[in-house]
Amino acid sequence: MATLSLRQLTKTYEKTEVLHGIDLSIEDGEFVVFVGPSGCGKSTTLRLIAGLEEATSGDIEIAGRVVNNLEPKERDIAMVFQNYAIYPHMTVRKNIGFGLRTAKMSRADKEARIDEVAAILDMTELLSRKPSQLSGGQRQRVAIGRAMVRDPAVFLFDEPLSNLDAQLRTQMRLEIKKLHQRVGNTIVFVTHDQVEAMTMADRIVIMKDGHIQQVGTPDEVYHAPANTFVAQFIGAPSMNMLQGVGAEGGISLPSGIQFRGPLAPNGVPLVLGVRPDDLHLDDGEPLVEGQVAVREPLGHETLIYVTTQGGEIIAKADGRRPPDVGETVRLRARPDRVHIFDAATGQAIR
Amino acid sequence: MAVVEEIRASSEALLSAKAPRKPANMGQIIRWLLLFGGGILMVMPIAYMISTSLKWPHEVYNVNLIPVEPTIENYTFVLEDGRFYGWFINSIIIATITTICNLLFDSLVGYTLCKFRFPGRYIIFIAILSTLMIPTEMLVIPWYLMSQQFGWLDTYWGIMFPGLMTAFGTFLMKQFFETVPDDFIEAARIDGLNELQIWWTVAMPLVKPALAALAIFVFLGNWTAFIWPLIVTNSVEMYTLPVGLSGFGDEADVAWELIMTGAAISTIPTLIVFLIFQRFIIRGVVMAGLKG
Numbered sequence: 001m002a003t004l005s006l007r008q009l010t011k012t013y014e015k016t017e018v019l020h021g022i023d024l025s026i027e028d029g030e031f032v033v034f035v036g037p038s039g040c041g042k043s044t045t046l047r048l049i050a051g052l053e054e055a056t057s058g059d060i061e062i063a064g065r066v067v068n069n070l071e072p073k074e075r076d077i078a079m080v081f082q083n084y085a086i087y088p089h090m091t092v093r094k095n096i097g098f099g100l101r102t103a104k105m106s107r108a109d110k111e112a113r114i115d116e117v118a119a120i121l122d123m124t125e126l127l128s129r130k131p132s133q134l135s136g137g138q139r140q141r142v143a144i145g146r147a148m149v150r151d152p153a154v155f156l157f158d159e160p161l162s163n164l165d166a167q168l169r170t171q172m173r174l175e176i177k178k179l180h181q182r183v184g185n186t187i188v189f190v191t192h193d194q195v196e197a198m199t200m201a202d203r204i205v206i207m208k209d210g211h212i213q214q215v216g217t218p219d220e221v222y223h224a225p226a227n228t229f230v231a232q233f234i235g236a237p238s239m240n241m242l243q244g245v246g247a248e249g250g251i252s253l254p255s256g257i258q259f260r261g262p263l264a265p266n267g268v269p270l271v272l273g274v275r276p277d278d279l280h281l282d283d284g285e286p287l288v289e290g291q292v293a294v295r296e297p298l299g300h301e302t303l304i305y306v307t308t309q310g311g312e313i314i315a316k317a318d319g320r321r322p323p324d325v326g327e328t329v330r331l332r333a334r335p336d337r338v339h340i341f342d343a344a345t346g347q348a349i350r
Numbered sequence: 351m352a353v354v355e356e357i358r359a360s361s362e363a364l365l366s367a368k369a370p371r372k373p374a375n376m377g378q379i380i381r382w383l384l385l386f387g388g389g390i391l392m393v394m395p396i397a398y399m400i401s402t403s404l405k406w407p408h409e410v411y412n413v414n415l416i417p418v419e420p421t422i423e424n425y426t427f428v429l430e431d432g433r434f435y436g437w438f439i440n441s442i443i444i445a446t447i448t449t450i451c452n453l454l455f456d457s458l459v460g461y462t463l464c465k466f467r468f469p470g471r472y473i474i475f476i477a478i479l480s481t482l483m484i485p486t487e488m489l490v491i492p493w494y495l496m497s498q499q500f501g502w503l504d505t506y507w508g509i510m511f512p513g514l515m516t517a518f519g520t521f522l523m524k525q526f527f528e529t530v531p532d533d534f535i536e537a538a539r540i541d542g543l544n545e546l547q548i549w550w551t552v553a554m555p556l557v558k559p560a561l562a563a564l565a566i567f568v569f570l571g572n573w574t575a576f577i578w579p580l581i582v583t584n585s586v587e588m589y590t591l592p593v594g595l596s597g598f599g600d601e602a603d604v605a606w607e608l609i610m611t612g613a614a615i616s617t618i619p620t621l622i623v624f625l626i627f628q629r630f631i632i633r634g635v636v637m638a639g640l641k642g
Contacts, residue, residue, distance in 0.1 A: 052536050073542035085537035089555040102542035146541070 002063030002076070002153035002186055003028050004049065009058035011044055011210075018044055019210045021058065026203075031180050031187045035197040036207035036233070042190045045207075046156050049188060050079050063153050073102070078147035079156040083163060084139045086131050086146065092118075093127040096145040103150065117145045120182070137168045144176070148183070157189040161196060173199055194234050198222065206230050228346040231273045231339060237303060237314045240279070242272040242288065243343065251340070255309040259287055259338070269343035274333045276303065279315035281323065282332035288313050289330045292323050306331065396617075402610035410606045424611040434612060436587055437594035441616070444506060444579075444590060445572040448513050452568040453561055455515040460523025461549050465535055475524070481517045490581060497582055508582045509590065513572060519564050526560035527553060562627045573620055591616045 004026040011019040019041045026032050034042040047053040049060055051072035059066050067075045078099065086095045096117055100110045118124045121141045131139055140160060147155055157176070161169045177200050180187055191197055197204045198218045206213045206221060206229075213233075214226035225231035225239075232238045244251040246264035251272055253259060264270055274287065290308035302322035306313045306329060315331050323329050340349040402410060403424050405417045412418070428434050463475050493512050494503075502508035530553050538548045554561070579590040586594070595612040598605040 050536075050540060052539070072536075072540040077540065079537065079540050081533040081537060083531065083533055085531070085533035087534065087552060087556075098538075099541040146537075150541075 003061075004154055004186060004188065005059070005061040006045070006049075007059040007061070009045070009048060009060065010056045011041075011048060011053065012056040017056075017210065019048075019056075022210075022212060024205060024212065024215065026186060026188065029184045029186055031177075031189065031200060031202045032205060033189045033191060033197040033201035033203075034205045034207060035191055035194055036213075038192060039209075040207040041210040042192075042205075042207050043158055046079075046158055046188060046190045049075075049154070050077055050156050051075050076153040077156055078150055078152040078154075079158065080140075080143045080147050080160045082159040084131075084143040084160075086139055086142045088131050090130075091127065092123060092129050092131070092134070092142050092145075095131070095142050096123075096127075096149050099146050099150040113149055117149045120148070120179070121145050136164050137172060140164065140172055141175075144179070148179075151185075153186065155185050155187045157187065159191055160189075161191070162193070169196075176200065194236070198234070204234075206233060208233075224348070225273075225339065226348055228271055228273065228341050231341070231348075235275055237276050239273045239275050239339070240313045240315075241341075242274070242310045242313075244270050244272050246270055253288070253310060255289065257286065257288070260285075260335070264340055264349065270349070271341040271343050271346070273339035273341060274337065276314045276316050278333050278337035279313070279331040280333070281315075281317055281329055283330060284332055286330035287333045287338075289328065292325050292327050292329055295322055295325055297322070304329070399610045399613055399617075402607055403614045405607055407605065407607055424607045425615070428608055428611045428615065433586060433589075433594060434615075437589050437591045438616070440506075440589065441573055441591040442619070444509050445569050447506075448510050448572045449565050449568045451510075451514040452516060452519050453565060456519030456564060457523045457527075457554065457557070457561065458549065459515070459520045460525075461527050461553055463520070464524045464527035465530075465532070465553075478517045478520050482521075486577065490578060493578065494581055503582060504584045504588050506588075509579050509588075510572075512578060513568070513575070516568070519568065522560055522564055522567075523557065526557040530556045566623060566627050569623055570620055573616070 004024075006022050006024045009019055009022040010017060022041075022045060034045060036042050044053065048055050049062075051067065051070060051074075055068055060068055062075055062077065087098070090098065093114055097110055097114045100113065103110065105113070114127075115124070118127055121144065123138070123141055123145060126134065126138060126142075131142065134142065143160065160176075161172050164172060173196060176189075189196075189200060201218055203215060203217055204221050205215050208229050214221055214230045216224070216226075221230055221234050225234065228241065232241070242253055244253045244259070246252075246266050246268040247258060248266065250258055250260040251264050251270055253272070259272065279287070288306070288308045288310065290306040290313065292304050293307045293312070294305040296303040296305075297319065299319055301319045302317045304315050304317050304323060306315060313331065315329075317323060341347060342349055397415060401415050401417060404420045404422070405412070406419060406421055406423070409418060459478070463471060463478075489512065497503050497508045497511075502511065534552050534556070535548055538552045543551065574592060575590065576592045576596070580593045580596075583589055583593060586597075589597070591612065595609050595616070598608040598612065
């Protein structure tokens with residue numbers, strides 16, 4: 001187990017800088033998830049930590065020592081790859097034991113360690129099989145087993161669940177989380193799936209265009225997004241964004257509605273963000289008003305797409321009695337559930 | 351019951367009825383004829399080789415495929431001639447060592463060109479490929495002069511050195527290594543293996559079909575090589591099988607029946623190698639997108 005620090009980390013490919021000075025500290029035993037859209041630099045950051053790419057500038061520190069100039073094998077890390085990277089010509093036992101080839105251990109100790117890891121991952125029965133005889137989930141467990149067997153200071157996971165079907169992904173998510181609780185190693189996990197990030201992480205690092213947008217617990221990034229990007233990236237369906245202007249005691253919306261509540265700078269263009277979960281059908285003073293254009297029944301609730309003067313808004317309605325398509329609805333939100341962003345910078349105002 | 355019997359009868363009738371035969375169309379007939387003709391064309395030289403090996407000298411110039419008086423006398427003569435075994439051993443040694451060297455060197459260079467990024471990589475690859483455009487006949491004189499300078503004439507090394515690594519093999523291996531995902535290499539790197547170990551332990555087992563195909567190509571090429579071994583060898587003891595066989599006969603006449611007998615015997619090892627590895631060779635050719 002170990003801490004991990006990134007200090008002013010940059011990476012340039014030819015003339016293009018893809019990481020622009022990443023600063024991050026990860027605590028010992030923490031489960032940190034890097035999340036962001038494709039090309040945001042999350043996998044590059046992971047590869048820099050692993051030593052598979054060389055940092056252009058900045059420092060990477062694992063367990064208190066700068067590892068920039070160390071080979072991957074000297075960094076005391078293990079990595080699980082997106083497409084598992086388990087060797088098709090080796091049995092599960094050989095695959096799991098592969099990481100111990102260079103370890104200074106007796107053969108008996110190595111075998112015992114493989115058996116121990118296989119038992120943790122519930123794979124003892126599969127040790128003599130070849131990867132082609134395994135299911136996707138089992139292959140993923142072999143890949144995790146190969147990483148575990150060396151008991152590294154830091155585990156790196158590069159989108160390991162993206163090749164699995166939805167059901168298996170949910171199951172593996174839970175297994176990895178349980179595994180972390182059991183072994184307690186520091187884990188850096190990369191994904192583009194915000195649900196994976198929210199469900200697994202102690203802290204989430206949200207990235208965009210080579211910059212960290214926000215670092216926080218799942219609660220923090222969901223309930224107090226640092227900017228409009230985080231607000232819209234985290235949560236499904238995305239947060240609704242309404243253009244407005246700061247007014248006396250609230251925000252003035254283009255529809256003419258004065259939203260009272262949050263204090264906003266007078267006359268400044270703002271963006272008002274509200275999650276679909278926080279919008280309710282209510283006959284009282286509305287935040288927005290419009291016609292239901294589309295309904296998406298999900299069983300216990302129905303998503304309604306409402307056409308308003310400020311654009312399309314998504315809200316959630318009762319699954320048993322949703323409004324009809326074409327019906328005019330008034331949607332209300334509690335002032336403390338509304339997020340205010342500076343329209344120019346996109347940064348949260350409160 | 352009557353209904354069951356009725357169903358049984360009709361189903362039996364259906365099962366026993368022969369499937370209607372599709373009439374062959376003209377295109378298919380032409381294709382078969384072409385294939386048949388091609389097959390005959392391919393087999394004829396081998397058939398004539400075996401036929402001639404079973405003929406008496408006076409019958410050699412008869413074009414008939416079936417010998418009038420078949421004999422195994424030629425086989426007895428060739429196998430009792432001590433030189434044949436020496437040539438056979440020479441060919442085995444040369445073809446085997448050259449094959450092993452090609453497997454090692456071609457795959458090492460192919461792997462390096464495929465999996466490492468370094469300046470000039472593309473130029474080196476093109477330079478290697480461009481050697482495919484130079485005919486062997488053009489290289490024979492420089493090779494000979496080089497062999498003479500280094501004292502390699504009439505030695506195994508002299509026969510083998512031009513073929514220890516080939517551009518074709520390098521290209522074939524590079525193409526195959528492209529199919530090995532980089533994640534495998536990187537995973538092994540993280541697991542602590544050095545680059546040579548990764549090549550040997552991870553990459554090589556994953557390109558076994560290519561190695562088998564390359565082994566067959568190189569082995570056959572060296573087994574049948576004629577011009578260079580003929581030029582570089584002086585003593586009869588150093589001859590390879592094709593060179594030795596060409597010398598059967600005397601100044602007045604060429605003993606075709608003995609040459610064909612030796613050739614027939616010498617095809618046996620190549621035939622065995624090919625039969626064992628033919629599924630690999632086909633896959634190798636398909637994946638490399640090359641003709642053998």
